[in-house]
Amino acid sequence: YFKAEAIPFAWNLLTQVFGLPPEKLCVTVYHEDDEAFAIWRDKVGLPEDKIIRIGDKPGKAKYESDNFWAMGDTGPCGPCSEIFYDHGPDVWGGPPGSPEEDGDRFIEIWNIVFMQFERDASGTMKPLPRPSIDTGMGLERIAAVLQHVHSNYEIDIFRNLIAAAAEATGCDDLAQTSLKVIADHIRATVFLMVDGVLPGNEGRGYVLRRIMRRAIRHGYKLG
Incomplete structure (x- = not known):
């Protein structure tokens, strides 16, 4: 077709x-x-x-x-x-x-x-x-x-991840960019690991490692 x-x-x-x-x-x-x-x-x-x-x-x-x-x-x-x-x-x-x-x-x-x-x-x-x-x-x-929202980060999948990240970091402002970064990177990490990718020093493993490291860094930014 x-x-x-x-x-x-x-x-x-x-x-x-x-x-x-x-x-x-x-x-x-x-x-x-x-x-x-x-x-x-x-x-x-x-x-x-x-x-x-x-x-x-x-x-x-x-x-x-x-x-x-x-x-x-x-x-x-x-x-x-x-x-x-x-x-x-x-x-x-x-x-x-x-x-x-x-x-x-x-x-x-x-x-x-x-x-x-x-x-x-x-x-x-x-x-x-x-x-x-x-x-x-x-x-x-x-x-x-x-779902009648304007931002991708307002959909149900991200709302739950952002709320969990806020609780873990003690952040009260759900609009914080760092919370969105953490939520996005958690999801990416899960998808990669389900497909068999593990943190490593090269290739896909290194990409995953950098994603996880960036999420952790934003967690520290929030306290």
Whole structure:
């Protein structure tokens, strides 16, 4: 399957399964990707003003865009379409492509990458014989939306970890950045160790060791 199937798959999961209000969603497409634009408009039924074309970054080379994905200077690549959730006018920020896009009002929750080209060392783009889809969704971001909170650190998983870290360190201010660091690093440590990684002096073990050390350092900062 490709664009004609992947786009409705994503939309149906978000709106039908997760129950997100369609009017709270907008999408972006690469500015030359008329096919994706038409699918969003004609197959999904999204109004044109909710489908935003994103071009190349000013002063950059062609295809250097937030809506064109590549593994590197050469290799498989292609345009992408991102889905954004609108947290509402009480949160500062504007839609993607606007001067206020760096605000927190519109948050990307899904990215659909259309792997349809192969770029060689000369920059020539050739269509792949078998285009494919690479898609991803932010787990914490969608959890924040479904739990009606704005920050990833307000979702249930992090709330419990932050509360436990606050109790262990005697910190009364749950908004302390160090508590968020400790909670995040505890979760990362657990995931790594479940996958068989142990603290060590090299490779993945050294990465884990640094994560644990940083969490401990922030614990000392809190007392």
